[in-house]
Amino acid sequence: MTTERIDRTGVGLRSERGPILLAVMLSVGLVAIDATILATAVPSVVADLGGFTQFPWLFSIYLLAQAVSVPIYGKLADQRGRKPIMLFGVGLFLLGSVLCGFAWSMPALIAFRLIQGLGAGAIQPIGMTIVGDIYTVAERAKVQGYIASVWGISSFVGPTLGGVFSDFISWRWIFFVNIPLGMAAAWVLVRRFEEKVAEKTSHRIDYAGAILLAIGGSLLLLGLLEGGVMWAWDSPTSVVILAAAVVLLVVFVLVERRAAEPILPLWVLGQRVLNSANSAALLIGLLMIGLSTYVPLFAQSVLGTSALVAGFTLAAMTLGWPIAASLAGRIYLRVGFRTTMTMGALIVVLGSGVLLTVSATSAVLHLAAACFIIGIGLGFSASPSVVAAQSSVEWQTRGVVTGANMFARSVGSAVGVAVFGAVANGVVAARLGDDHADLEKVPAGILAPAIHDVYYGAAAAALLLVAAVLFMPNRITEHPVR
Incomplete structure (x- = not known):
C-alpha cells in the first residue's frame, strides 16, 4: 500500500490499509504483553538468576528507557519518516528480547531490558502516528478501538502466558515469544507500507537537546520512581538526583529555544489542544499506575483473593477501555471532542467514587x-x-505531538508511583512506626486504610482530569491524511 493511493479526504483503498493496521497492532501487542507478562515470572527469574534485591530494576530501567526515548523518536519520525523508525524500534525490541532470553545474571537481564525499553519507546508512539497518518478523524473512531483492544486482550494473555511459561517450560520463553510476533509485524511493514516523505532535504539533528532531554528526563523519572524506595526522599541521593534533573531540563528548554530543528519544539507547550491533551495524558498515566499497583494488592492482601483473581479484577479496567474507545468516535463526531472527553472524565469520577465505597x-x-x-x-x-492532538497538526509535526503525549503519560505514571507510594507508606508508617515496612506483609487491618487513602488520591486526579479536558476545543480543523 502506498499513502499516495489514499485521497486527500482519507477515503482510500481500505483493504490496502488493513495489513498496515494489523502490523501496528502486532507491534503494539509486543509492548502491551511485555507490560504484564514479566510480573508473573519474577519468582522463577529470581530463583534461576538470583538478585532478589535488584529485580525491581527490571521494570524501572525499562520504563526509564521507554519514556525518555519517546520524544526523540517522534522527532526523528517527522524528519526521516515513520517506517524506518518503526522498523528500528521493532528490531531493537527483538534484539533486547533475544538477549533477555539468554541472560546469565540479574545485572545482564537488567541491561538487556534497557535495550528492550529503547525499542518500545519507538513502537507505541510511531504506531499511533502511522494510524494518524493513514486514517481520517472519522475512521480513527473505530481504529482507536482496535488499538485499545490490543491492551485489553494483552491484560489477559500476558499474565496467563507468564504463568504457563514459568511453571511448565521456562521463564526465558516470555522473551522468546516476542520473536514471531515482531518478525511478522516487520515483514508486513516492509512489504506493504510505503510512505511519501517530504522532498529530500537536509535536516539538522538536535544532538544537544536529545542528550539533555535523555539525561534530564532519566534523572527526573529515576528520582520519582525510586524516591522513598531505594533511598529516602530527604536523603542526599534524592536531592542531588532531582536537583540535577531540574537543572538539565532548564538548560534543555534554553537550548530548544535556539535550536534550528528542536527535538521537542516549545510550541507544543503553547497550543490549547495540545496542552489539554497532554495534561489529560499525564493524569491518565497517574490514575493507571495507581490502579495497576494498588488494586491487585488490595484484592490479594485485604480481600484474600488469589493472584490470578486479583489480576482479572484489574483487567476489568482494560476491558472497559476498548469498549468505550470504539464508541467514542461516533460520539465526538456528533457532539465534539470536549463534550465526549468531559463525559468520559465524569465517568472516571463516578468510578472513583465507587472505588471509595470498597x-x-x-x-x-x-x-x-x-x-x-x-x-x-x-x-x-x-x-x-x-x-x-494528531488532527490539529500537519504530517511534519505529528510524530512530535504523539511523542509528547506519550511522554506526558509516562511522567504521570512516575509521579503516580511517587505520590501514591508516599501516601500509602505514610499511613503504614504512622500506624506501625516503621518507615520501611513491606506493603505486601502489612496486616490487612492497616493496609486497607492505607490503600483507601490512595483511592482518595485517585479520585482527586479524576477531578483534575475533568478540569483538563474542559480546555479542549469542541471542534478541531482537521489536517488531511497523506
Whole structure:
C-alpha cells in the first residue's frame, strides 16, 4: 500500500490499509504483553538468576528507557519518516528480547531490558502516528478501538502466558515469544507500507537537546520512581538526583529555544489542544499506575483473593477501555471532542467514587465493577484526546505531538508511583512506626486504610482530569491524511 493511493479526504483503498493496521497492532501487542507478562515470572527469574534485591530494576530501567526515548523518536519520525523508525524500534525490541532470553545474571537481564525499553519507546508512539497518518478523524473512531483492544486482550494473555511459561517450560520463553510476533509485524511493514516523505532535504539533528532531554528526563523519572524506595526522599541521593534533573531540563528548554530543528519544539507547550491533551495524558498515566499497583494488592492482601483473581479484577479496567474507545468516535463526531472527553472524565469520577465505597468486607466483584467503570471513562477521555492532538497538526509535526503525549503519560505514571507510594507508606508508617515496612506483609487491618487513602488520591486526579479536558476545543480543523 502506498499513502499516495489514499485521497486527500482519507477515503482510500481500505483493504490496502488493513495489513498496515494489523502490523501496528502486532507491534503494539509486543509492548502491551511485555507490560504484564514479566510480573508473573519474577519468582522463577529470581530463583534461576538470583538478585532478589535488584529485580525491581527490571521494570524501572525499562520504563526509564521507554519514556525518555519517546520524544526523540517522534522527532526523528517527522524528519526521516515513520517506517524506518518503526522498523528500528521493532528490531531493537527483538534484539533486547533475544538477549533477555539468554541472560546469565540479574545485572545482564537488567541491561538487556534497557535495550528492550529503547525499542518500545519507538513502537507505541510511531504506531499511533502511522494510524494518524493513514486514517481520517472519522475512521480513527473505530481504529482507536482496535488499538485499545490490543491492551485489553494483552491484560489477559500476558499474565496467563507468564504463568504457563514459568511453571511448565521456562521463564526465558516470555522473551522468546516476542520473536514471531515482531518478525511478522516487520515483514508486513516492509512489504506493504510505503510512505511519501517530504522532498529530500537536509535536516539538522538536535544532538544537544536529545542528550539533555535523555539525561534530564532519566534523572527526573529515576528520582520519582525510586524516591522513598531505594533511598529516602530527604536523603542526599534524592536531592542531588532531582536537583540535577531540574537543572538539565532548564538548560534543555534554553537550548530548544535556539535550536534550528528542536527535538521537542516549545510550541507544543503553547497550543490549547495540545496542552489539554497532554495534561489529560499525564493524569491518565497517574490514575493507571495507581490502579495497576494498588488494586491487585488490595484484592490479594485485604480481600484474600488469589493472584490470578486479583489480576482479572484489574483487567476489568482494560476491558472497559476498548469498549468505550470504539464508541467514542461516533460520539465526538456528533457532539465534539470536549463534550465526549468531559463525559468520559465524569465517568472516571463516578468510578472513583465507587472505588471509595470498597471496604475490607466487600466482594471482589465490587472492586472489579469500580475498575470497569473507570476503564469506560478512560476510553471516552484518552482516545479522543490523542485523535484531537494528531488532527490539529500537519504530517511534519505529528510524530512530535504523539511523542509528547506519550511522554506526558509516562511522567504521570512516575509521579503516580511517587505520590501514591508516599501516601500509602505514610499511613503504614504512622500506624506501625516503621518507615520501611513491606506493603505486601502489612496486616490487612492497616493496609486497607492505607490503600483507601490512595483511592482518595485517585479520585482527586479524576477531578483534575475533568478540569483538563474542559480546555479542549469542541471542534478541531482537521489536517488531511497523506
